[in-house]
Amino acid sequence: MESKQITPEQEVLGVLGGKINRDPFAVFEDLRNNGSVRPIPMPMGDPENQTWIVTHMDQAKQVLKDQATFCVDPSTIEKSSYTKTSLINSSEEVSSNLFLSNSLNALDEPDHRRLRRLVSRAFTPKYMESLRPSVQKIADDLLDQVQDKGEMDIVVDYAYKLPINVISNMIGVPESDREQIYHWSEVIASGLGVGSVNEDVVKSLEAFGDYFKQLIDEKRYQPGEDLISELIAIEEEGDKLTEKELLSMVQLLIFAGHETTSNLISTGTLMLLDHPEQLKLLKDDPDLVPNAVEELLRYHGPSTTAGPRYARKDTELGGQQIKKGDILFPLLKSANRDEQVFSDSEDLDVSRDLKRHLAFGQGVHMCLGAPLARIEGDIAFTTLLKRMPDIKLSIPREQVQWQFKLAAQGLSSLPVSF
Ligand code: HEM
Incomplete structure (x- = not known):
């Protein structure tokens, strides 16, 4: 029987959905060689509208920046049959609870501008810098707990705990509730991949929402420094933020603020262990860490793709005719390896003079x-390398397991000795 060759355009669905037999970066390279904008077969796509992936830097930037042509909310496009949640094929029950579908990330102008301006007032660079001492304390406390054992699981003991504690401190979630928050958001993130149909997340979404509703109510009566x-x-x-906007925003911050950052720390550590000469450069010169964080984000950043964008009108992109209502996924991890933008783009180089990733x-x-x-990446790597300079992987490299959640790739475990 003739075996059918699977194309990189079909394989990329496996990458987004977490079912892939090949190195995702090899798939992205093949895709880039096929062009900057490629049609992909989307099982739950609308037959009227094509789904595209955008693989090169220039075109990905264009999709992310040109709001007159591309938007995040398909319901604003006349005759579009998509809703904000149709790509995750969720039930109405999930959609109504899904803070991700009605918060900042899913709004276009003018609502987006209004909301972003309001929250940006709390997210000033000065405020972020003021968090350094508390982030440092969290990193040190976590490493204190394992220092004498001579071994730890970077994912469980460090990479997950650091960001969830930082964002919880910032938001004002009491310490005793953090395990629970962490558990809910894990269930939600694992159950909502692109194209996945997982209704088990409903209970966690409800509980997550109810918890924050109550916490916000408490803070109204008893405000704190959070x-x-x-x-x-x-x-x-x-x-000001409406009740609903405030609730979505707080949930989004918790959700967006820990999974991604923990992936940066754990994947970043693995990448450094995979490249001992780069690790040595950092150990010899800790001032390189901020640059290394940028390179690790470029080389193997947490998010495979940005959220879906929808064409507001017919347009041309990368030589392809995009029709009004078509969906586009800007593949961040592919754009960050674009050989037309980064020299030796497949190499990790912590001292690289990095163009914007x-x-x-x-x-x-x-x-x-x-x-x-x-700031979290800088402190996490600096502290780890200072306190555990002899860090080594304690399982064979081929046993390291990846997991895929919400179109992001992370590690489930990374046992090390030091
Ligand atoms: C290494 C860590 C992180 C990575 C790689 C990351 C990545 C991203 C990306 C790619 C987007 C844009 C998505 C799009 O255009 O569709 C985004 C948006 C966002 N991120 Fe992060 N993120 C990280 C950490 C954080 C943290 C720590 C917070 C909160 C404290 C956060 C809050 C947000 C919010 C609120 C948005 C939506 C912004 C908007 O739509 O205006 N992220 N993030």
Whole structure:
């Protein structure tokens, strides 16, 4: 029987859905060689509208920046049959609870601008910098707990715990509730991949929402020195966050603020262990760490793709005719390896003079938490290498397991000795 050759355009669905037999970066390279904008077969796609992936830097930037042509909310496009949640094929029950479908990341202008301006008042660079001492304390406390054992699981003991504690401190989630929050958001993130149909997340979504509703109510009556209290108080030109917007925002921050950053720390550590000469450069010169964080974000950043964008009108992109209503996925990990932008793009080089990468996206939706993630990455790697300079992988490299959640690739475990 003739065996059918699977194309990289078909394989990329496996990458987004977490079912892939090949190195995702090899798939991205094949895709880039086929062109900057490629049609992909989307099983749950609308037959009227094509789904595309955008693989090169220039075109990915264009999709992320040109709001007149591309938007995040398909319901604003006349005759579009998509809703914000149709790509995850969720039930109405999931959709109504899904904060991700009605918060900042899923809004276009003018609502996006209004909301982003309000929260940006709380997310100033000065405020982010002021968090350094508390981030440092969290990193040190976590390493204190394992230092004498001579071994740890980077994912479980360090990479997951650091960001969830940082964002919880910032938002004002009591310490005793953090395990629970972490558990809910894990279930939600694992159950909502592109194209996945997992209804088990409903209960976690409800519980996650109810918990934060209650916490916000408590902060109204008893404000503290935390972001929820600040967001409640923020009012600009008579404008303030509505109850619903505040709830979505807080959930989005928790969700967006820990999974991604923990992937940066754990995947970044593995990449350094895979490249001992790069690890040595960092150990010899810790001042290189901030640059290394940028290179690790470029080389193997947490987000495979930005959220889907929808064409507002017929347009041409990368030589392809895009029709109004078509969906486009800007593949951040592919754009970040674009050989036309980065020399030796498949090499990790922590001292690289780095041009701007796309790991935090670009344009109006560019990551709100990027300055915080950079501080966390800087402190996490600096502290780890200072305190555990002899760090080594304690399982054979081929036993390291990847897991895929919400179109992001991370590690389930990374046992090391030091
Ligand atoms: C290494 C860590 C992180 C990475 C790689 C990352 C990546 C991203 C990317 C790619 C986007 C844009 C998505 C799009 O355009 O569709 C984004 C948006 C966002 N991120 Fe992050 N993120 C990280 C950490 C954080 C943290 C720590 C926070 C919060 C404290 C955060 C909050 C947000 C928010 C609120 C948005 C939506 C912004 C908007 O739509 O205006 N992220 N992030």
